[in-house]
Amino acid sequence: MRTRVPLVAALATTVLVTGCGAEVESEAKASGKVTVKRCGEPVEYTVPRRAVAYEGGSADKLFSLGLTDRVLGYVMPSANPPVSESPWAADYARVEMLSDDLLNKELVVEARSDFVVAGWNSGFKDERGITPEILDKLGIQSFMHTESCYNYPGFPEKATPFEALYTDLDRLGRIFRVEKKAAEVVAGLRQRVAAVEEAAPKDDPLPVFLYDSGTDQPFTAGNQVPPNDIIKSAGARNIFDGLDQRWTQVGWEAVAEGRPEVIIILDYGDQPAQEKIAFLKKSPHTKDLPAVRNDRFFVLDYNEGISGPRNIDGLEKFAHYLRDLES
Template sequence: MTFHPSSRAALAAGLTAVLLLTACGAEVTDAGAGAGTVTVPRCGEQVEYTTPKRAVVYEGGSADKLFALGLTAHVHGYVMPPANPPVTGSPWAAEYARVTFLSDDLLNKELVVHERADLVVAGWNSGFSDKRGITPEILDSLGIQSFLHTESCFNYPGFPERVAPFEGLYTDLERLGRIFGVPDRAADLVRGYRQRVAAVTAQAPAERLPVFLYDSGTDQPFTAGRQVPPTDIISFAGGRNIFADLDARWTQVSWEAVVQAQPEVIVILDYGDKPAAEKIAFLRSFPTTRNLPAVVNDRFFVLDYNEGISSPRNIDGLEKFARYLRDLRR
């Protein structure tokens, strides 16, 4: 798909987005909150943003990035499908209570138009979707700004961008900081996150246990490839994702490959609608997996859904998993 930015006439429609496509390597300049516009990459293209005042965010990762940056006043509402755990358990539960819950369905164009959104924050194929008719290109044509999680830009048509998962988190915070006119706040937040990650990696052992992340699936397991946050979580904590060599995001593999890798630890991604306890029970009873070292030794670590997708909570998930591995070694 080749992207053609919407014209400047979109401003006359009463929405605030003007999109300019420039060379991918162009320097990004910060016009600041006072000027109201700034050019920031959206995956591999340069886009001019006007400071949003009525953002709609999809899933916890999108909301949490804005909440962590202190931008709650700029968030109109959130869309939260059932896979997400209840927001009452979030570190930003108070912020969720201050904005509008819009839907527990998948993201769709009709909703963001109805809510008069001036920015939509989501991932590619995890919010934005060709099949469901809500893409940055479509929103551009409506004069609605959009922001994609950098981690998801890996397979964004026309403008891919390859960034390691945790670097994608930092990049998002920095880019959102520029869009909303709070670059210093974003820089401070990223600096603190980097320091927390460095504290974990400094304690990581040289010998790395093989780790399998189990997302879902019975006929074939769904797991984490190289391009999603759990691979960095596992690696930084001192483990080795058995599927880190797969140049993919979330992907399907075979049970035979899992058995061949003989994982010593299994990370269970805990959904709101697919509880970890059910997945653990399956792995214990399934003939193919019940004799794996991790299952025999009861080495299951539960990773919250919002600690596994691109989110500030990745850092929390990393610290928890690192403590788990340290306790195992003791």
């Protein structure tokens, strides 16, 4: 079900996102501290040397800025697609896989990390005993995806998902003192988004439902996560774009009322896309939806759906899929 991308476009994408690596400034120039926001909280950072990234989105942001030499390793739960499929597979191979489980404080301390990148309520979570506040007390710096900050206690920050991605790259560039590289990467991503939006249909946007998981109640995307911007920039409409949420549960009745013409399936390891499609085709809640009757399913890779540079890959593929529907 995965949509093919023209070879020329794919090659252009690879050049834009991988680049030739950033030149981290000399020790003299990079010494001292810089104040950068962590969600809405101004935080002083020294240049990290042993960064730990949780999930593909965090690692991709660091690798896209050419910071592989400053990355100690990554934590990658088994639901994530193989890192060998990443545009930065060579970078993943150069650093250590620290765990295939969830992020935890003990792992970070044992690794002697000085910087951790994750999202709020995903990698960082009160219930698991690893939060920025806890790490601060241990002298370990941390950074959170802006996309996850809208309900961060005490220091919330809200931005549309693509703008949150650009913000993260800019802030990470400042923390690591590679501002020029960050500006180049962001400019490239913005150009790609603008090109898709320019070619997107302007009238009568197709209603789209993103199906993450769930049988009794579906788990879907509100307007605070990247798929909402992917759908919107491609010229379609998320039927749950009115929900001021990230990933959230809804009712099947609400899905039916939305009459989606296309269903995006979020694909990840422990819940393969084909199993989800098979469920939607037989479920009495969904088998008569226009998207199901017309077999209009688009498979979105997990790392194209969580905050990271691969969001723009997902956008380009989805826009191509919609154009094929029109032809």
